Amino acid sequence: MAETKVVLPGDIIDTSLDSDEEESSVLRLGPGVAQIDEQVSAVAAGVLHSDNEKKQWWVVSNKRRYVPAEGEPVVGVVVARHGEGYRVDIGSAQGALLPLLAFEGATKRNKPNLAVGTVVYARVAVANSVMDPEIECYNSHTGKSEGYGELAGGFMFKCSLGLARRLIDSKAPVLNALGSGIPFEVAVGLNGRVWINTEAPATTVLIANAIKNSEFLDAKQCRQMVKELLEKQ
Amino acid sequence: MVVEIEPSNIEREFLLEALEKGIRVDGRGIYDYRTLKITCSPTYGLVEVQLGQTRVLARVTCEVTRPFPDRPTEGLVQFNADLSNLAAPGLDSSSGKPSVQEVAVSRMIERVIRQSRAIDTEALCILAGEKVWSVRLDLHFLDHSGNLIDAASIASIAALRHFRRPDVTIDGEEAIIHDVNERNPVPLSIHHTPICVTFGFFGSNGDLMLVDPNLLEEQVQVSSFTITLNSHREICALSKAGGVPLAPSLIQRCTQIALTKVDDINDKIQEALMA
Amino acid sequence: MSRQELISPEGLRVDGRRANELRRISCRASVLNSADGSAYYEQGNTKVLVAVYGPREPRNRSLAQQDHATINVEFNIAPFSTSERRKRSKGDKRLLEISSFVKQTFEGAIQTAIYPRSQIDIYIHLLQHDGGTLETCINAATLALVDAGISMMDYVCACTAGFIDETPILDLNFVEESSIEVPNLTVAIMPRNGNIALLQMESKLHSSKLEDVMELAVEGCKHIHRKLDQAVLVAAKDLADKLSN
Numbered sequence: 001m002a003e004t005k006v007v008l009p010g011d012i013i014d015t016s017l018d019s020d021e022e023e024s025s026v027l028r029l030g031p032g033v034a035q036i037d038e039q040v041s042a043v044a045a046g047v048l049h050s051d052n053e054k055k056q057w058w059v060v061s062n063k064r065r066y067v068p069a070e071g072e073p074v075v076g077v078v079v080a081r082h083g084e085g086y087r088v089d090i091g092s093a094q095g096a097l098l099p100l101l102a103f104e105g106a107t108k109r110n111k112p113n114l115a116v117g118t119v120v121y122a123r124v125a126v127a128n129s130v131m132d133p134e135i136e137c138y139n140s141h142t143g144k145s146e147g148y149g150e151l152a153g154g155f156m157f158k159c160s161l162g163l164a165r166r167l168i169d170s171k172a173p174v175l176n177a178l179g180s181g182i183p184f185e186v187a188v189g190l191n192g193r194v195w196i197n198t199e200a201p202a203t204t205v206l207i208a209n210a211i212k213n214s215e216f217l218d219a220k221q222c223r224q225m226v227k228e229l230l231e232k233q
Numbered sequence: 234m235v236v237e238i239e240p241s242n243i244e245r246e247f248l249l250e251a252l253e254k255g256i257r258v259d260g261r262g263i264y265d266y267r268t269l270k271i272t273c274s275p276t277y278g279l280v281e282v283q284l285g286q287t288r289v290l291a292r293v294t295c296e297v298t299r300p301f302p303d304r305p306t307e308g309l310v311q312f313n314a315d316l317s318n319l320a321a322p323g324l325d326s327s328s329g330k331p332s333v334q335e336v337a338v339s340r341m342i343e344r345v346i347r348q349s350r351a352i353d354t355e356a357l358c359i360l361a362g363e364k365v366w367s368v369r370l371d372l373h374f375l376d377h378s379g380n381l382i383d384a385a386s387i388a389s390i391a392a393l394r395h396f397r398r399p400d401v402t403i404d405g406e407e408a409i410i411h412d413v414n415e416r417n418p419v420p421l422s423i424h425h426t427p428i429c430v431t432f433g434f435f436g437s438n439g440d441l442m443l444v445d446p447n448l449l450e451e452q453v454q455v456s457s458f459t460i461t462l463n464s465h466r467e468i469c470a471l472s473k474a475g476g477v478p479l480a481p482s483l484i485q486r487c488t489q490i491a492l493t494k495v496d497d498i499n500d501k502i503q504e505a506l507m508a
Numbered sequence: 509m510s511r512q513e514l515i516s517p518e519g520l521r522v523d524g525r526r527a528n529e530l531r532r533i534s535c536r537a538s539v540l541n542s543a544d545g546s547a548y549y550e551q552g553n554t555k556v557l558v559a560v561y562g563p564r565e566p567r568n569r570s571l572a573q574q575d576h577a578t579i580n581v582e583f584n585i586a587p588f589s590t591s592e593r594r595k596r597s598k599g600d601k602r603l604l605e606i607s608s609f610v611k612q613t614f615e616g617a618i619q620t621a622i623y624p625r626s627q628i629d630i631y632i633h634l635l636q637h638d639g640g641t642l643e644t645c646i647n648a649a650t651l652a653l654v655d656a657g658i659s660m661m662d663y664v665c666a667c668t669a670g671f672i673d674e675t676p677i678l679d680l681n682f683v684e685e686s687s688i689e690v691p692n693l694t695v696a697i698m699p700r701n702g703n704i705a706l707l708q709m710e711s712k713l714h715s716s717k718l719e720d721v722m723e724l725a726v727e728g729c730k731h732i733h734r735k736l737d738q739a740v741l742v743a744a745k746d747l748a749d750k751l752s753n
Contacts, residue, residue, distance in 0.1 A: 077241040117242035155247040155258070201251035209260050336604045348710040350688060456616075458707070468718055471693070471709035475612020478703030481722065488715050
């Protein structure tokens with residue numbers, strides 16, 4: 001990425017490509033970008049990202065309300081149990097449905113039994129504007145859990161969606177810095193919920209606070225903050 | 234109706250597990266208050282209090298009215314608390330009926346300030362039976378992150394102390410109210426400054442105790458207790474309603490802890506008013 | 509305003525009681541026909557009538573809790589209860605506050621977990637007002653709940669106490685209560701283990717005096733407990749007699 005370009009709602013985005021123009025080419029507009037009267041303009045404030053090769057544009061903004069998108073990992077809380085599945089709160093406008101059979105090795109006879117209030121790590125399976133979202137705790141192609149499922153023990157806290165998106169990157173500076181100092185388990189949901197687990201509650205609290213504080217810090221500051229926290233411990 | 238989502242099981246369990254070891258989820262000590270920030274605006278009587286993430290705005294205004302016939306020499310003090318959906322999604326202000334929390338907070342503040350006679354109402358008299366000042370305290374809750382009562386009491390006291398009313402001179406039967414530009418406005422006469430300190434109790438018998446619960450702690454707690462003290466070590470109000478019954482010895486212990494907290498808070502208010 | 513003499517030089521209060529004396533208490537359970545449980549309770553000149561309905565299906569389905577019963581308290585002051593006739597609106601914050609205190613107190617006392625998806629209604633009517641509203645409401649509601657046969661951990665007994673001229677005084681009446689100089693402490697305990705279910709105080713009291721005043725109030729609560737026990741026994745005996753016939 002050459003430079004960060006901040007766009008405001010209503011800004012017209014120049015979608016003309018440097019390379020030879022092809023009339024038939026299709027532009028792909030992601031979140032925060034829409035076509036309004038022959039022109040492409042931003043509809044959300046944030047940083048404009050583009051991929052010239054694939055002719056894609058999208059705007060990254062730091063929202064707090066989650067809008068489910070297929071394939072994204074989320075951390076949800078079971079709020080009710082129905083005949084065919086669980087109703088799970090994932091922070092979106094509607095509660096998500098988690099079918100009883102959407103677990104590794106689940107059969108009609110052998111289904112997991114989750115109490116109301118249980119925290120689950122799941123993947124969004126269905127997300128569109130007309131149906132309630134649906135999530136699953138396994139990979140429906142392989143039938144394996146791949147890390148999804150009930151989260152037992154540990155602690156869960158909320159953060160902004162932007163921070164969650166940065167944390168899920170394996171190069172996230174704050175997680176790497178913490179990981180080099182203390183062992184811990186983490187599950188990041190793109191719905192702005194992070195679950196962590198360590199051996200001692202004190203460490204869990206420390207990690208939770210470090211992650212929350214890292215929201216507005218760059219990589220160097222993150223490492224510095226983590227270093228100070230670990231020394232204090 | 235918006236339903237407040239209860240904390241998940243692991244949040245509950247972790248909070249209790251950590252508390253048994255003397256650790257709180259936000260890294261504070263058991264008896265630590267959250268960071269308290271008091272901002273006085275240039276306008277008299279407008280104060281914002283930030284207690285951690287909880288934010289309360291207090292505004293004091295006054296006007297001249299006729300006193301009640303049975304109390305001709307006493308001014309009026311009115312309270313209003315506005316706890317709307319602005320502060321938290323779980324609060325519901327649309328139904329028109331005041332919510333349980335709103336009643337609890339506004340009545341608590343009213344009791345703390347009115348019943349303990351923190352404001353000298355006789356000093357608000359201009360002409361007996363004719364004209365008195367009516368002081369109005371409006372509380373607006375901007376962000377709810379636990380412990381609204383303490384934040385509201387600090388904001389109320391700070392705003393009342395920050396407030397200045399126009400000066401008045403009496404000329405026979407005529408009262409002249411001076412413009413604030415003409416003559417320096419005068420502060421309210423305040424007898425003492427009651428401050429609330431809230432405790433949260435956890436565990437099946439309520440034997441785990443902490444000061445200044447945040448939102449998650451408030452949702453998990455089994456009982457809570459608010460004690461209001463002034464700087465003369467006088468108790469101005471006590472409030473414990475519902476929840477798990479507590480042993481009487483805990484009440485005494487809370488009083489001792491609250492005494493030190495109130496001193497700290499009074500110093501902070503003083504500091505903010507001097508700035 | 510001239511300050512009224514609340515304690516005479518002989519140590520008697522405005523209504524002739526001694527400092528540590530309760531007002532006369534008389535109470536009766538099962539006074540209403542249609543209610544599942546009811547009680548009439550008098551403490552001095554303060555008189556309340558309580559009706560308990562439930563556990564029954566919640567009026568409003570959305571209020572039903574899956575794992576415990578919801579408790580609903582409505583408190584009403586009769587317009588003729590005070591010397592000056594006055595009708596109060598339903599939204600009066602003072603009324604709402606008292607009903608929410610009663611509700612919170614009994615949420616801790618009733619074993620709500622054994623009545624899931626149901627509602628228990630407590631309707632309190634103050635017929636005559638002479639101070640100590642909250643204490644009489646709680647005592648009367650306890651009796652009515654016992655009468656309704658609702659499972660409770662223990663009785664909840666409430667009593668007020670104050671502090672005049674360096675003496676702790678028990679069970680304030682309206683004159684003492686409305687004097688702004690008298691601190692007004694209401695305490696509700698579970699008599700079996702002495703734990704405090706409710707504690708409210710208004711007006712100023714030095715922190716070193718709290719212990720004495722509370723002790724006196726707790727003594728009052730224990731006395732009230734015996735009175736309530738007697739009323740329950742009378743009602744139970746009455747029933748036993750009828751059954752044996």
